[in-house]
Amino acid sequence: MTNLTPLARIAPPNTASGKERVSPARSLSRRQKAAVIVRFLLNEGADLSFSDLPEDLQAGLTLQLGDMRVVDRSTLASVVAEFADELEQIGVTFPHDLAGALSVLDGRIHPRTAAKLRKQAGVRQYSDPWDRIRAMTAPTLLPIFEAEATEVAAVVLSKLDVARAAEVLALLPGDKARRITYAVSLTGAVTPDAVDRIGLSLASQLDARPERAFDADPEERIGAILNYSPSATREELLNGLDQEDAEFAGRVRKAIFTFANIPARIAPRDVPKIVRGVDQTVLVTALAAAPDSDLGEVAEFILSNMSARMADSLREEIGEMGKIKVKAGEDAMGEIVNEIRQLQSAGDIELLGEDEDAD
Numbered sequence: 001m002t003n004l005t006p007l008a009r010i011a012p013p014n015t016a017s018g019k020e021r022v023s024p025a026r027s028l029s030r031r032q033k034a035a036v037i038v039r040f041l042l043n044e045g046a047d048l049s050f051s052d053l054p055e056d057l058q059a060g061l062t063l064q065l066g067d068m069r070v071v072d073r074s075t076l077a078s079v080v081a082e083f084a085d086e087l088e089q090i091g092v093t094f095p096h097d098l099a100g101a102l103s104v105l106d107g108r109i110h111p112r113t114a115a116k117l118r119k120q121a122g123v124r125q126y127s128d129p130w131d132r133i134r135a136m137t138a139p140t141l142l143p144i145f146e147a148e149a150t151e152v153a154a155v156v157l158s159k160l161d162v163a164r165a166a167e168v169l170a171l172l173p174g175d176k177a178r179r180i181t182y183a184v185s186l187t188g189a190v191t192p193d194a195v196d197r198i199g200l201s202l203a204s205q206l207d208a209r210p211e212r213a214f215d216a217d218p219e220e221r222i223g224a225i226l227n228y229s230p231s232a233t234r235e236e237l238l239n240g241l242d243q244e245d246a247e248f249a250g251r252v253r254k255a256i257f258t259f260a261n262i263p264a265r266i267a268p269r270d271v272p273k274i275v276r277g278v279d280q281t282v283l284v285t286a287l288a289a290a291p292d293s294d295l296g297e298v299a300e301f302i303l304s305n306m307s308a309r310m311a312d313s314l315r316e317e318i319g320e321m322g323k324i325k326v327k328a329g330e331d332a333m334g335e336i337v338n339e340i341r342q343l344q345s346a347g348d349i350e351l352l353g354e355d356e357d358a359d
Helices: 005-009 030-043 055-067 073-089 098-104 111-121 129-134 138-147 150-159 162-171 174-184 192-208 218-227 231-244 246-255 259-265 268-276 280-289 296-304 308-321 326-345
Strands: none
Touching: 030 055, 030 073, 098 111, 129 150, 129 192, 138 150, 138 162, 138 174, 150 162, 150 174, 150 192, 162 174, 218 231, 218 246, 231 246, 259 296, 259 326, 268 296, 268 326, 280 296, 280 308, 280 326, 296 308
């Protein structure tokens, strides 16, 4: 909010013989008074921004500032006093249009209601469509780069943050990434209006997509369920999916993360962080049960990537455990997997892809 402290330093118009003097401000139009206030505040170092005003008002104010010459101190004091009085009379302000009202109520009304109102009134969701596009993840942006012309993709790439642009280029095929990168060199003559039109076109395409009832893809939802299923149940269901839809079954397998996936998808440096969050009894139970479930290499991977002292202590406890019941072992392994998922959700660790090097 603008600091109006400088206004207090201007004295109100003087009075003569107990009668209020006629205000010099009465001879000025409202636009002239606005120009006087703006000029005064700028002289006092106030940080003003008029970019949210309609363009005709911005132009009118600029023209008025250019048209005026000198205002005496008495007139300045009168205009300031009148402006300050009007500010004091304001109790509350409201958005001047539906777009403003939707911004005020953002997060307080159902997204479906907000989208319906925007569509009915022709109001776009974002005043700057690029804010929305820049907020998208690299995988979500990828279809835009695959579908749009190289020149359009170059403009989009130029509008992204450097880190996000690098992520997108890494996901694109090499030849397409090279063509888009070269096309960036040709964007020097692109006008702001053209960039705005491209942003609005892309935002309208995003708005035209049908609303989804579920945020996650089907394979991710099934994978999350199977993560917590007993291994026998999981394998039976996956074998059934292979017969029904082998492609979908393959995507589900990629979405699943189980105890057996730890060596392939956990970086060795993250193992100490994982075991710190697991109760030691649970950890020992899982490691002791692993060889009986043909998962001895997983237990060895965990033990070999922690301190030698702790690994030796755990090996001693494992040797004293004896045979572990299947359900107890699976429950313990499930708790370790759950800890990994929680660390991943919090951003403390990152799961590796199946083809990435875990070293």
